[in-house]
Amino acid sequence: MSDDGVIALAESLLYNEALENLHLNDNPGITSDSARSLAKLLLINKTLKYLRLHHTSIDTDGVMMLMESLVTNHTLVKLWLDKQHEKTCFASPHYKDIESILYFL
Numbered sequence: 001m002s003d004d005g006v007i008a009l010a011e012s013l014l015y016n017e018a019l020e021n022l023h024l025n026d027n028p029g030i031t032s033d034s035a036r037s038l039a040k041l042l043l044i045n046k047t048l049k050y051l052r053l054h055h056t057s058i059d060t061d062g063v064m065m066l067m068e069s070l071v072t073n074h075t076l077v078k079l080w081l082d083k084q085h086e087k088t089c090f091a092s093p094h095y096k097d098i099e100s101i102l103y104f105l
Contacts, residue, residue: 001024001027001029001030002029002030003029003030003031003033003034006024006030006034006037006038007033007034007037010034010037010038010040010041011037013041013045013048014040014041014044014045015044015045016045016047017046017047018047019047019048020047020048020049020050021048021049021050022048022050022051022052023052024051024052024053024056025052025053025054025055025056025080026054026055026056027055027056028055028056028057029057030053030056030057030058031056031057031058031059031062032057032058032059032061032062032065034058034062035058035061035062035063035065035066036065038051038053038065038066038069039065039066039068039069040069042066042069042070042073042076043069043072043073045075046075047075048075048076049075049076049077049078050076050077050078051076051078051079051080052080053066053079053080053081053082054080054081054082054104054105055082055105056082058081058082058085060085060088063081063085063088063089064088064092066079066081067089067092067094067095067098068094070094070097070098070101071094071097071098076101077101078101078103079101079102079103080103080104080105081102081103081104081105082104082105083104083105085104086104089102089104
């Protein structure tokens, strides 16, 4: 999947009331260009519980966008990210509030 696909998918799921699991892992075509759309999804969607984003090409800036959206998201139970982002997340001022949902592979 590419960024264009993720952006379209995220837009279509903003007000979805059924989807709980979204597996986008193992897609190197997904970069931080789509992170803004995923962050918006996390801000608006009220049903998504599990989001797998490990083994993608999302960089530090993209991860920071996602971290910001998690501050007000009270639905997501688990977010999987690449192990390389663990230090970035740990340095986030919001880490203590969201650490229980973060998993690094």
